[in-house]
Amino acid sequence: IGIGQIIVNIISGWYYVLLIAWVLIYMVHSFRSPLPWTVCGQEWNSPLCVPQGARVLHDANATASPATSQSANATGDTVWQHFVVNGTADVKGLRSSSEEFWLNNVLEISPGLEELNGLPWHSALALFVSFALVLLCVIRGVKSVGKVVYVTATFPFILLTILIIRGATLPGALDGFLFYVTPDWSKLMQVQTWLEASFQVFYSLGPVWGGLVTMSSYNKFHNNCMRDAVILTFVCEGTSFFAGFAIFTVLGHMAYNLNVPVENFAASADVDRKFVAFEVVMTSLQDHMPSVVKRWEIIMKIVYTCLLFLLALPLACRGGIYLFQLVDWYIASFSTAAIGLLQTVAVAWIYGAERFMDDIQLMMGRRPPYLFNVLWRYITPVLLLVGFSF
Structure with missing residues (x-):
């Protein structure tokens, strides 16, 4: 189980830093005016590009960019830069300017996984800077991580609040909000819903990544x-729910511009965790080779970061997004559930749930409710086994 957790954290550090690289690319472009993902007519845009703020109307008046109106196929009038033109326009297959910026400029996406098609220089540079930032944050060990997490764990709440306020003022935001909070009870009958939910819990709470064990090992015994x-x-799941409002209000606005249902648009469509994953690997090495790690800790961290950077370069290629999705599903999601099942069996049945509750009582001064015993021994393993059977 411990070796599996280390492997998962190595893989996590290998491919999830790519998310930070993409954020850096957007941050650099955000200093341009106008924002490149809000307009069409750029070298990466196609004739089907719809700029931000344009409104596509099916079988009615349609507002489109000059590039869009070249292939209009909606019965009625097409509004183009305040001029009314009678004609037809093909409004199927339209893509927003933000989507084309992401696919054609940031990713420079290739047709498929079998075509990596080289490495864009901006992706390689952003990936290098991302790994350098992570290394700087963890170079001094858990104390430096603790200081950095004060920022990385609190500042996103401020940004999320700003995004929610801004998103709520956009046209179509209400549609996205209602789509987010309106339950579709039929989804509960689909196995895929429960699988996705369980994988999300494993990722957001991180119970089997080893990060919680690593960080909590620095607590006092009677914590x-x-x-x-x-x-x-409550904080983790509450944050996920809170972040959903920022996402779906914007999705509602984008669906409004393209005049498609939110569910159709959505269907087409965390930094501090990297520090913890880094520390899980380093702490494991320190436990097995304390004298070596203590003497060469900084050098080992630099070498480890360089190796992860080299391994992550294929993910930054033009076809790397397909590899990223495969790794994310089969390794980061599926493997964590497998480790969770093994961990539950090891604690509840091999070590013993009663002994584990005695240990908690020794630390806290009281035993947990008996419900936890039932959950550890029966309910959780059965649910995980049922999930794996599908």
């Missing part, structure tokens, strides 16, 4: 771990 577990659960 109230039960309280921390409850707080962690």
Whole structure:
């Protein structure tokens, strides 16, 4: 189990830093005016590009960019830069300017996984800077990580609030909001819904990544771990739910511009965790080779970061997004659920749930509710086994 957790964290550090690289690319472009993902007519745009703020109307008046109106096929009038032109326009297959910026400029996406098609220089540079930033944040060990997390764990809440306020003012935001909060009870009958939900819990809470064990090992012996577990659960899942409002208000606006249902648009369509994943690997090495790691800690971290950077370069290629999705599903998601099942069996049945509850009582001064015993021994393993059977 421990080796599996180390492998998962190595893979996580290998491919998830790519997300930071993409954020850096957007940050650099955000200093341009106008924002390149809000307009068409750029070298990466296609004739079917729809700029931000344009409104596509099916079988009615249609507002489109000059590039879009070249292939209009909507019965009625097409509005083009305040001029009314009678004709037809093909409004199927239209793509927003932001989508084309992402696919054609940031990713420079290739037709498929079998065609990596080289490495864009901006992706390689952003990936290098991302790994350098992670290395700087963890170079001094867990103390430096703790200081950095004060920023990386709190600042996103400020940004999310700003995004939600801004998104709520956009046309079509209400449609996205209603799509997000309106339950579709039929989805509960689909196995895929439960699989996706379980994988999301494993990722957002991180119970089997080893990060919680690594960070909590620095706590005092009598720390109230039960309280921390409850707080962690509510904060993590509450944050995920809160972030959904920022995402779906913007999706509603983009669907409004393209005049498609939110569910159709959505269907087509965390930084501090990297520090923790880094520390899981380093702490594991320190436990097995304390004298070596203590002497060469900084050098080992630099070498480890360089190796991960080299391994991540194929993911930054033009076809790397397909490899990224495969790794994300089969390794980061599926493997964590497998480790979770093994961990539950090891604690509840091999070590013993009663002994584990005795250990918690020794630390906290009281035993957890008996419900946890039932969850550890029966309910959680059965649910995970059922999930794997599908």
